[in-house]
Amino acid sequence: MSQGLFTNPFGIPPPSDDSYASLSRFIAEFSQAIPGDQFASFANQLSSLSEALISKFRGGTRPLDNMSEIRGMFQALDEKFKNLEDGQNSLKEDMIRGQNSLKEEMIRGQNSLREGQIRLEGKLESLNSIFLANKGDVYLQCREIDSKVNKTRSSAQRSENIINRFVAKDTKPIPFVNGQEPPTELPGLKTISDVDNLNPQQLKTYTEGYGFKYDENEPQKSLKRKIADSAGFVTHQDVLYELSDSNESLRDVGNQNSAPNQRSGTRRLRHH
Incomplete structure (x- = not known):
């Protein structure tokens, strides 16, 4: 029996010969290594193969092509593992792309924030310059307003005094x-x-x-x-x-x- 048929990703040693003991030992270890919840159908195949081997070595008449059964078993297992590996690689690539995209968005956001801050600082400096340039004018306008208010108060009191003078107050x-x-x-x-x-x-x-x-x-x-x-x-x-x-x-x-x-x-x- 070709030893290459028993090569597996679990590191289980292949049967040393075609004896019942060697084949049973390999099938038992291989059955324990396979996740039953993911490869239920494959576990059923191993169970059938085990029953067939028992029947064969005990004189039973159940026909079984050992080579074809084992070859199909390993082909199905390899396909399952390839699918899992491809899925992991795809997930890893998606995560890398997502991280790179997030990093680019953060960089663009930081640059936009920095540009906005620079524009804001420029506007503040411009407003400050305008305020300083017009500070003298504002001060003069305030003084003019105060002067007008004072004149209005004086004029109002003068008018009241004139009335009081006419009534001898x-x-x-x-x-x-x-x-x-x-x-x-x-x-x-x-x-x-x-x-x-x-x-x-x-x-x-x-x-x-x-x-x-x-x-x-x-x-x-x-x-x-x-x-x-x-x-x-x-x-x-x-x-x-x-x-x-x-x-x-x-x-x-x-x-x-x-x-x-x-x-x-x-x-x-x-x-x-």
């Missing part, structure tokens, strides 16, 4: 052009006589606070009239009130300290 302080109220150390301007009693230093503070453009040589009487007008003293009596003048100019104010309000002479037509 005291007026309220007019905010300076910077939006702040006049300092507390300044005398309040409740009547036009309060304006007339301002000393040079106080007159200078009110003049600058209300944002007048003036010449230091401008007569104080003229400055007093401007302050009176800004405070809302525009009634007929206010207009007729003759403001006093002084030989002092605002040029000399810098050399003087704030002092209590003192004026000589008689005030005419003081209105309270």
